[in-house]
Amino acid sequence: MTLTGQSFIAGCWVNNNDNGTYCAFGPKLNKPLEQAYQNASSQMVDKAIEQAQCAFIEYRQSSFKDRAHFLNCIADEIESLGDALLHITHLETNLPIARLQGERGRTINQLRFFATQLLSESSVFHRLNEFEHAMPHRAPLPKPNLELRYIPIGVVAVFGASNFPFAFSTLGGDTASALAAGCPVVMKSHTAHPGTSELMTKAVERAIKKCAMPSGIFSMIQAKQYDIAHQLVAHPFIKAVGFTGSLNVAKRLMATIQTRHEVIPFYGELGSTNPQFVLKGKDDVEARLGESLVQSMLMGNGQFCTSPGIWLVPKGEQRFLDSVKEAVINSQSDTLLSPAILSSFRKAICERAELEGVTLLAKGEQLEDHHAAAHVFVTDLSTYLTTSELHEEVFGPQAVVCEYDSQEQLQLFVGSLDGQLTASIHGDEMACNQHGKLIESLQYRVGRLIYNQMPTGVEVCCAMNHGGPFPSSSDVRSTSVGSAAALRFLRPLCIQH
């Protein structure tokens, strides 16, 4: 499939030779790929937003049935991209083909899921609606007819994530939920997978034409320059931002948003350390748990926002430590998504290895120089509590085992814990009951509390919450996965008559 290297602005692939080009990096080849992508101009961004605003006037009036049809059509068109999509995404990310097939399926299903939700009268698209009949003879004042409905918020800016090139990127959850809510999308492609974005954009382009949707409903911007991102979130027509990425980038975008006349919602899903609480029950800690945690940590070579980064384990569980050690030593290194991520990972690993009271429990096999191998450190909880360097997320295959003495110490840990996307409790019913107070307080630190399961794997369904207290997300009231994700882009309107 031939790539244009262009941005897609309101129905047109726009040629722009004035702003330079950039190339994606191929992690497997360990060098930049050949295809050049033109940096969009600031005028192109303005045009995309203006056309999105024009499209909004038509799109917000579309029926739920038409929107559902459109989302299903986008899903069909992604399927039609076939292996060409997998091929280019594999080149750009070096994520295994099987994983990419799975993620593609999830992305397609997510679009179909929102279509189903739009058509279901019991879904979040209808659930908060209210109608109250007039009481014209009520004293002292009559009551009018009052209808509460939820309308789309306006044009949404979406930022693609590097670690999920399908599910959290061009046509991922943010785009799907915004389009479902009736909001046009101006999408900033992630520079790690511009070819993937171009192909995905071709899919939505075809769906827009087939469904006769307004052409401004979706634009995709290729640009290496940061100022384009800031221009996007500062524009007065942009009414909400969906973002998956790092806290640092999120903070910069939020600072720009705070300079706006109208402060708008910024939905940043920012990652976390996802602590794993291994409880000492009447039985010893399950032998397979260590291996399972290592496997969970290695998902996407540690580049999942739900990757388990801190494992709290009762002191002296040698069998557990041995099983972790064995699983890590037997693991094989792999690439990371970008040279910047690799460099951050290496720096963090070196720093952790130097920390007092922290030792390397095990290291995976390093197959290639430009790979990241699994590293699991071990420390005690007292050291952890006083070593703030350990509290930060390391993006990549890394975890810290914290040995604890007592439930009181665990409670101190929870008390000092920053907001997390998830936490898991590993323990039988009796152990959970014994830790009731701890678990109750843990609820207020996380977006998802998991019993006896790994945090990786985020089900796309009505009961999911993927978000959490700051800094795991920028808005604890919102989820970026599941049907409630659409609520981010809706707002109430009361009609009185």
Next chain:
Amino acid sequence: MTLTGQSFIAGCWVNNNDNGTYCAFGPKLNKPLEQAYQNASSQMVDKAIEQAQCAFIEYRQSSFKDRAHFLNCIADEIESLGDALLHITHLETNLPIARLQGERGRTINQLRFFATQLLSESSVFHRLNEFEHAMPHRAPLPKPNLELRYIPIGVVAVFGASNFPFAFSTLGGDTASALAAGCPVVMKSHTAHPGTSELMTKAVERAIKKCAMPSGIFSMIQAKQYDIAHQLVAHPFIKAVGFTGSLNVAKRLMATIQTRHEVIPFYGELGSTNPQFVLKGKDDVEARLGESLVQSMLMGNGQFCTSPGIWLVPKGEQRFLDSVKEAVINSQSDTLLSPAILSSFRKAICERAELEGVTLLAKGEQLEDHHAAAHVFVTDLSTYLTTSELHEEVFGPQAVVCEYDSQEQLQLFVGSLDGQLTASIHGDEMACNQHGKLIESLQYRVGRLIYNQMPTGVEVCCAMNHGGPFPSSSDVRSTSVGSAAALRFLRPLCIQH
């Protein structure tokens, strides 16, 4: 009833002689009242917040039934305050006793309404919950049990409003909805009615004791100094802010919030000009409409956030203008809530009178020097569109009649309209149909769209939305009135097992 002049910190009335005192102003007497109120210290504010956080741990685990009982008990205790409450609020606000009786009833009913909502399984407290059963044999991956529930966000800071000393103040909608959601409240009393706040606090103090609720659940801070307000919203334990007041004060508080590590929701209900669209139908404009608009504008002497401030009327509706004129001329002046509001009102009136193309249609009778009399100006829509001074809200009994030529001109008006709490359409079915496009676009500028009724009067019910696009509120996704107001203080949590 004897007043202490003290702040109420986590169950105790605290004496503090180190920080000076202030007095409320009596608008009717046109001088400060005698009772002195001690400015709270910064230590007292910290203590209130810390105790609220401690109370949160217990209160968040209370059953909905216990919370409902508590809210009903607060309502009972307000009733028990009897006429002493009306007496002091009348002194502090000079709002008529009948109006205060009505507002007290509304405030009591609002607490009972949230109690009812807590006990109803179909209310917003339950409506977004989800449970999805596990599918352990699903391929390729099993599905876990997933439960989505909504938990309280944490300690809420509430700022009292001057214009509704009961319904939007100490035990008003923000406090009621936060307590219903399971959040402790630290309340900053409005300096215009500190005695009212003290009495209301006595009511909640008794309810806390009777219901054996944790004492930190409610604190009330008296302070004239602005830095106390900023200290409150900056504290890391504060997780949301409810505010009703001016855009200027809101902007300053938001700037402080933006310096926090964790940016928290700021729910500011900020007022608007509430445009009234009088459509030309096949019949002439209804004769009584002018009079009704004047009466609506005069509610609370123009100090309602839903006061109709801009009246768009077809050119040449002399009968309408005459009826407005007559109603205004026959109106009698009254006090405003504070000398600052009076001074701003006078300044705005003088400025408007000087604007080119703007003339005074009528003025009400000025009974006393320190009163504000009704003023209605008239201009044409072209002048309005190019005169930004007219776009701002004037707090007090004032409105501008804008005569328009055509529907196209009205569309320009809507296109340039800032966010509004409400707008009203006055016209028969045929006229509304003829203005379909205009009305559709108007929905995206307002929080409540009203047909053939006045904007003043905000029903406390499930279908209400009291909020709107910026700058009418700081968060278009939220309402400060009605059952959905509680959603502001809840956030999703997923339990996976």
